[in-house]
Amino acid sequence: MRHWLLKTEPDVYSIDDLRREGRTDWDRIRNHQVKLFLRDAMATGDRCLIYHSNAEPTGVVGTAVVCGAAVPDATQFRRGDESFEPRATRQVPVWWARPVRFGSRFDRCVELAELRAEPRLRGLATLKRGNRLSVTPVTAAEFACIEAMGGRVRGG
DNA sequence: GCCAACGTTGGC
DNA sequence: GCCAACGTTGGC
Numbered sequence: 001m002r003h004w005l006l007k008t009e010p011d012v013y014s015i016d017d018l019r020r021e022g023r024t025d026w027d028r029i030r031n032h033q034v035k036l037f038l039r040d041a042m043a044t045g046d047r048c049l050i051y052h053s054n055a056e057p058t059g060v061v062g063t064a065v066v067c068g069a070a071v072p073d074a075t076q077f078r079r080g081d082e083s084f085e086p087r088a089t090r091q092v093p094v095w096w097a098r099p100v101r102f103g104s105r106f107d108r109c110v111e112l113a114e115l116r117a118e119p120r121l122r123g124l125a126t127l128k129r130g131n132r133l134s135v136t137p138v139t140a141a142e143f144a145c146i147e148a149m150g151g152r153v154r155g156g
Numbered sequence: 157g158c159c160a161a162c163g164t165t166g167g168c
Numbered sequence: 169g170c171c172a173a174c175g176t177t178g179g180c
Binding site: 009053 | 176178179
């Protein structure tokens with residue numbers, strides 16, 4: 001099983017939105033490296049940290065679980081939508097999405113400054129200078145560390 | 157709102 | 169294929 005960190009802007013889609021809806025397609029990804037993570041590298045059952053970016057505060061606020069196979073990102077076919085992709089066809093989609101379900105909401109936000117201050121998270125991809133990927137792999141140890149910092153040793 | 161970092165676009 | 173211009177991300 002792999003582990004991931006998914007960034008989202010809470011003004012657009014928050015951990016509370018995911019908790020309310022139960023599941024969602026993680027879509028509107030318009031970066032090819034992230035597309036490959038979503039489409040090819042993720043597997044059902046993989047656990048994900050949910051990170052709120054462009055927020056107050058920024059940090060990890062909970063978890064989700066990959067709950068199905070990759071699907072064509074439906075937003076690429078919506079003419080007029082900001083995520084519309086004119087190069088895409090139903091036969092040959094350009095962008096892909098992944099269904100995820102709500103996992104847990106942390107008791108508190110594990111803030112960016114805490115992540116940076118934790119020696120065990122020195123290798124965390126999302127902390128590296130210049131990183132802009134909205135989906136990054138994390139190790140099982142990093143996942144467990146952050147989950148414990150959030151006050152949830154186990155999901156749920 | 158600022159700006160560093162990086163990806164994408166498009167002229168050549 | 170190069171690279172300048174432009175757009176986006178995301179912390180601050």
